[in-house]
Amino acid sequence: MTDGTTLRALWGMVLRDLTVLRRNFLPLMVRTVMNPLLFVFVFTYVFPTIGTGVGVGRGGEGLGYATVVVPGLVAVGMVFTAISAVALPLTMELGATREIEDRVLAPVALELVALEKIVVAAVQGIVAGLVVFPLVYFIPATPVHVHVASWPLLILVVLLASLAAGALGLVLGTSVRPQQIGLMFAVVVVPITFLGCVYYPWALLAAIPWLQHLVLINPLVYMSEGLRAALTPDLPHMPPGASLGALVAQTVALGWLGVRGFVRRTLT
Amino acid sequence: MTAAALEIAGLTRTFAGPPAVTALAGVDLTVRPGEVFALLGPNGAGKTTTVGVCTTRVRPTAGTVALDGIDVARAPVRVKQRIGVVTQYNTLDRACTVFENLYYHCRYHGWGGREAAGRTGELLAQFRLADRAAAMAQTLSGGLAQRVQLARAIAHRPSMLFLDEPTAGLDPQSRLALWELIAGLRAQGITVLLTTHYMEEADRLSDRVAIIDHGKVLVTGTAAELKQRVGADTIVELQLERLDDALVARLEALPPVRRVHRGEHGLRVFGTARDGLIPPIVEAALPYGLADLRIHEPTLETVFIQLTGRELRD
Structure with a gap:
């Protein structure tokens, strides 16, 4: 078996996933867009317009809430989409229908089949980020201040964040039964969203020290803070080195767990 | 070799x-x-x-x-x-059509797009699936x-x-x-x-x-x-209302009968020649409420029953 065959086989799996994605593109986009769209509409358009502002507290003076939530909502869009992209179909494919079988029987190491899932999920996460960004930039009634301080930093954060999210999706998809998928969103996805420094910068959690420390186990914190450093550098944010380092560590750890889970589920 | x-x-x-x-x-x-x-x-x-x-x-x-x-x-x-x-x-793959199931299978095995599509067309014809090519697998x-x-x-x-x-x-x-x-x-x-x-x-x-x-x-x-291992060329299955050791002994004493197996609902008589085998069996079994009689050659199922004492579909 030459490496060329392995790469061609994996490319075949990517093409298959893209075919399925194209078929489900519209519902997928609706799912991706609905949450951030309603959030920015209510909190950054309706509230300021009717005179019920939501503040940012110390550190974000003058920049407004609409600016604070831009990086967070982009991060949530990416994470939510990447997790859904791999976890939802995978629970089915590994479940009663065993649809994964044909890819398990492809002449490729099982670990690579699992990694392909992460990569395709990451690509969908990036697309979701690109779709969410204009929404959260143009809808708010108050001005949004975004400028990219460093393109390499932005690209690195986006890549790592989407890979970490894809890996998290693989972990969830291989450890949850199809009947529990709704529960998984309630128990995992919703809490990491609300406690992911999406709607407030991490630095401001200093007012609640136990929470500030607790949320550090949440991968979304580093994605939001990383994007904050890249997109809204004038707002308080974690040092880019810290969020990048944590993202690398989490991508590796979640990737390892997810791949291991995949092999366990496919090899009896 | x-x-x-x-x-x-x-x-x-x-x-x-x-x-x-x-x-x-x-x-x-x-x-x-x-x-x-x-x-x-x-x-x-x-x-x-x-x-x-x-x-x-x-x-x-x-x-x-x-x-x-x-x-x-x-x-x-x-x-x-x-x-x-x-x-x-x-x-x-439920998310794919019949065509895609075959086409992507070839791709998973490292085939190029044109080869895979050609082979898929060939298979659709060979397996008389051409009119289903665009159907989703789940249908x-x-x-x-x-x-x-x-x-x-x-x-x-x-x-x-x-x-x-x-x-x-x-x-x-x-x-x-x-x-x-x-x-x-x-x-x-x-x-x-x-x-x-x-x-x-x-x-x-x-x-x-x-x-x-x-x-x-x-x-x-x-x-x-x-x-051939069964050691009989005719098997007579009897369904009886009553089972009795005396009947088994009587059947086993008949010259063309090799063996008699007791089953749940009746007896299975292994014989060597069909001619002259059936009448004495019927005569012996009638007093025990003979409900049904089937004659057949040994099958793989017979072999399985002989080896395990159970039926294949138990």
């Missing part, structure tokens, strides 16, 4: 409990290149686990499997290149789905094909259609390991048969050889 296509030696597999289950208790088998080999046994005999190990999806507890001389546990990727698998359950009936699974399994031109209970749960017409297709593959010289609990399927499709029960191979040979 050609090397074996598949060599299974001392294969065991236990599943951790509770309760712990021994699915395979030391299976030895040799499948020769180009033959159709049937593994016949009841549900739970270890057929699917055997196929699972041979196709790299189940780890053995002990023992080895070599496919074309390649160790399945050590080099799964090389083995996967050479095998095609049809499982008992429909594992078609197919059981018979059609198995046909697509068979087409998919041979798409990359494997040297060995594993068919795990390929016709289980199919209606008789779909079963016959699939049998025809499998017989066609045999003519193309592909080696096949077929598992089944239908004795007609093993009898009709295979060159050799192994009977498996409780994770062990009981006997191996051609269907004709196995039937």
Whole structure:
């Protein structure tokens, strides 16, 4: 078996996933867009317009809430989409229908089949980020201040964040039964969203020290803070080195767990 | 002497409990290149686990499997290149069409786009699926789905094909259609390991048969050889209202009768010649409420019953 065959086989799996994605593109986009769209509409358009502002507290003076939530909502869009992209179909494919079988029987190491899932999920996460960004930039009634301080930093954060999210999706998809998928969103996805420094910068959690420390186990914190450093550098944010380092560590750890889970589920 | 296509030696597999289950208790088998080999046994005999190990999806507890001389546990990727698998359950990609199931299967085996599309067209025609090419896999009936699974399994031109209970749960017409297709593959010289609990399927499709029960191979040979082991050429099954040792003794004393087996609902009389066999049996059985009488030649099912004392579909 030459490496060329392995790469061609994996490319075949990517093409298959893209075919399925194209078929489900519209519902997928609706799912991706609905949450951030309603959030920015209510909190950054309706509230300021009717005179019920939501503040940012110390550190974000003058920049407004609409600016604070831009990086967070982009991060949530990416994470939510990447997790859904791999976890939802995978629970089915590994479940009663065993649809994964044909890819398990492809002449490729099982670990690579699992990694392909992460990569395709990451690509969908990036697309979701690109779709969410204009929404959260143009809808708010108050001005949004975004400028990219460093393109390499932005690209690195986006890549790592989407890979970490894809890996998290693989972990969830291989450890949850199809009947529990709704529960998984309630128990995992919703809490990491609300406690992911999406709607407030991490630095401001200093007012609640136990929470500030607790949320550090949440991968979304580093994605939001990383994007904050890249997109809204004038707002308080974690040092880019810290969020990048944590993202690398989490991508590796979640990737390892997810791949291991995949092999366990496919090899009896 | 050609090397074996598949060599299974001392294969065991236990599943951790509770309760712990021994699915395979030391299976030895040799499948020769180009033959159709049937593994016949009841549900739970270890057929699917055997196929699972041979196709790299189940780890053995002990023992080895070599496919074309390649160790399945050590080099799964090389083995996967050479095998095609049809499982008992429909594992078609539900998110894809029939065409895509075949096309992407070829891509997973490293084929280029044009080759894969060409081969898919060929298979759709060969398996009479052309009018279903655009149908989503989840809309197919059981018979059609198995046909697509068979087409998919041979798409990359494997040297060995594993068919795990390929016709289980199919209606008789779909079963016959699939049998025809499998017989066609045999003519193309592909080696096949077929598992089944239908004795007609093993009898009709295979060159050799192994009977498996409780994770062990009981006997191996051609269907004709196995039937000869029964030591009788006519079997008379009697359904009786009452069973009695005296009747068994009386039947066993008849000259053409070799043996009498007691079953749940009646007796099975093994005889050597049909002429003159039936009248004395009927005469002896009438006082015991003879409800039904069936005469047949030995089948693989008879062989199984003789070996295990149970029926195949128990």
